[in-house]
Amino acid sequence: MPGCFKKTLFALASLVSFLSFLLIVVSMGTPKWMTGKILCKTGADLVNATDPELVKFIGEIYYGLFRGGKIRQCGLGGRRSKFTIFPHMVKKLNTGLHVMIIMFLCVAIFFSLVSFGFCILNAIKVPYRAIKGPAGVCLWNFLAGGFIVLAVTSFMAAVKLHHHTERIANFRENVFQFVILEERFEDCFWLCVASATAHAVNLLLITISGIRFPKIKTKTEEANVTAEDIMY
Numbered sequence: 001m002p003g004c005f006k007k008t009l010f011a012l013a014s015l016v017s018f019l020s021f022l023l024i025v026v027s028m029g030t031p032k033w034m035t036g037k038i039l040c041k042t043g044a045d046l047v048n049a050t051d052p053e054l055v056k057f058i059g060e061i062y063y064g065l066f067r068g069g070k071i072r073q074c075g076l077g078g079r080r081s082k083f084t085i086f087p088h089m090v091k092k093l094n095t096g097l098h099v100m101i102i103m104f105l106c107v108a109i110f111f112s113l114v115s116f117g118f119c120i121l122n123a124i125k126v127p128y129r130a131i132k133g134p135a136g137v138c139l140w141n142f143l144a145g146g147f148i149v150l151a152v153t154s155f156m157a158a159v160k161l162h163h164h165t166e167r168i169a170n171f172r173e174n175v176f177q178f179v180i181l182e183e184r185f186e187d188c189f190w191l192c193v194a195s196a197t198a199h200a201v202n203l204l205l206i207t208i209s210g211i212r213f214p215k216i217k218t219k220t221e222e223a224n225v226t227a228e229d230i231m232y
Helices: 005-029 041-046 052-057 095-124 136-159 166-170 187-208 219-231
Strands: 033-039 058-063 067-073 078-085 178-184
Touching: 005 095, 005 136, 005 187, 033 041, 033 052, 033 067, 033 166, 041 052, 052 058, 058 166, 067 166, 078 166, 095 136, 095 187, 136 178, 136 187, 166 178
Parallel strands: none
Antiparallel strands: 033 058, 033 178, 058 067, 067 078
16 A cells, blocks of 8 residues: 555646646637737728728637637628638648647547546555556656647647638638737637646656655654664
C-alpha cells in the first residue's frame, strides 16, 4: 500500500487529470476560440467612407472548432448570421490543419482519462509494473500535455499564417469583401492552454511523490535505541 503522502499526491493528480479532461471538452464544444472585428471593404469603398463613417461598416465575428457567427455591417445596419464549420466551410479553410487540431484534442482527451485512471490506481495500491506506476503516469501526462500544445500551436498557425478568420468571414460572400481589423484569442482557447498547464502540474506532483523524505526520529525513539544498543 502507498503511504499517506503518496496517496494524497496521486489523489490530487487524478483530480487535476479529470479537470484537464473537462477543460478540453468544454473548450471544444464552445464557439468562442476567436473573436474579431471585420470591415466591409466593399461597402466602405462604394461611399468613400472616411474614418468617422467607417464605424457603420465594422462588424464582429466569432468562431470555434465547429461553429460560429458574425454581424455584417455594410451600411444598412447589422445583420446577424450563424454558421457551421463542417461540412462545407472547412473546404475553404486549411482542411488538413483544422482536422488535425480536432484530432490532437481528441487524443489529449483519451490520455487525460488514462492518466486519471492510473492516478487512482497508484493512490489505491503500488502497481507491480512500471508502466502502471509513477513512470507510466508521467508518460500519459506528458503525452496529453504534448498533444494539447500541438493543437494550440496548430490553431495559432491557422489563424496567423493561413488567415483562418478572413477565410471564414468571406465564406459565401459573393458581393461584399471583408477585411480583418482585429483578432483576439478568447477564453475557450485559453482553457486549452490551462489544460496543458494542468498536466505540467501533474508531472511536478508525481515527481514530488517519488522523493523519499528522511524519517524524523523523536527523542524517545533515540533514547530507546540507545538503551537497546547498550544492552546488546
